[in-house]
Amino acid sequence: MSEQKQAEQHVVIVGAGMAGVQTAVALRERGFTGPVTLIGAEPHQPYDRPPLSKAVLLGKAEGSAFEIDFEELGVELRLGLDVTGLRADDHEIDTEAGPVGYDVLVVATGAQPITLPGTEGVPGVHLLRTLDDAVRLGPVLERRHSVVVVGAGWIGAEFATAAREAGCAVTVVEAADRPLAGALPAEVTTPMAEWYGENGAELLTRARVRTVEPGTPGTVVLDDGRELPADAVVVGIGAVPATGWLTGSGIALDPGGAVTADERLRTSLPDVYAVGDCASFPSARYGRRLLVHHWDNALQGPRTVAATITGGGAGGDADSGPYDPVPYFWSEQFGRFVQYAGHHADADELIRRGDPAEKTWSVLWLRAGVPVALLAVGRPRDLAQGRRLIESATAVDPVRAADPSVPLKAAVA
């Protein structure tokens, strides 16, 4: 885009989370000089979410606001403002404070947690997505309340970890037969079930919540009739793209509500992009569309969006090509640092590095001898080296790769 053209373009970003903020930052880093407006529904200064289930929850950090001076960056910040609709023909969005025109629109509205049916508004039932949620949960930990966590996924495990650290009695109720059933295969997650008991949390698998009865304490009633007393209930059963406001706009969404962006994160509507937890993108690397609900995706995707807005994706640097990352995330749970890179769905071989009963181990997934994904527990070097092998699609020797004393980079075939 020419400098003249850029100066005329008004970029409006909806959603002031990681992806929205990073889009604004990346635009300025690329020398974009036009007006940028960042609109967010939450009233708080934009902040980072991962600390919410860790340091913020435990009162070790007051908040996790991004250290960014938006005024200095020349970004108009409009907080506490809900965007309610998009009228692409008019190049306008609707907000509670009236319409806002755009030349280029970036949808970065993230995801919203799934609620447990029948428990919305029940006192003592919590979600953990926002700073307000974490602040509400602070006293639960401080007072060492007894807690029932619904869902043994990433958020459930991290909350259970923090609650145990604070001295709460913790019971985790999981409908599947093991933790993280939706994210990882049984051979990997079965050993993780032990982590709960080791840390004094009770994990009930194949257990479904029928209802939550309010009270002091309240009662979580399971399908099989068991009753669990709980001062607080924390629901962590997943999240869905926060795209309800796009209904009727004509933008293409998949059945799960994710905006189906293309390889440069453009949507089906002209001049509208989508990035972060709210959007899926086609991955040539994995031969399928990916919807990634992790921090690194909300950091990297905006660079592609900014490159395309400013340069038309004409090439010339890494961010100007198609968006096709090796997805990455981490989790801190039960005294362990868990990291995952890649996508294992089409793998045909699983290689273990170390014994999962030990504190540190990793697992490498291969397809036709080439690493496609890696899970590392307390082995960050495996993660770093494995991620590079996945990125470069470098085949490994399975025998050497299975020896945890051999660095992965030395296991190249």
Ligand SMILES: Cc1cc2nc3c(=O)[nH]c(=O)nc-3n(C[C@H](O)[C@H](O)[C@H](O)COP(=O)(O)OP(=O)(O)OC[C@H]3O[C@@H](n4cnc5c(N)ncnc54)[C@H](O)[C@@H]3O)c2cc1C
């Ligand atoms: C408690 C917690 C812990 C996490 N820990 C980790 C971790 O350890 N590792 C990891 O890799 N990932 C972690 N994640 C995931 C990571 O934080 C997310 O992937 C990331 O925040 C996604 O960024 P985003 O900007 O796409 O969405 P969000 O962070 O959800 O931001 C979207 C913003 O848009 C706003 N918005 C939504 N709808 C509208 C609207 N209609 N109008 C205006 N504004 C709107 C929302 O209020 C929100 O502030 C964690 C997430 C949570 C909730």
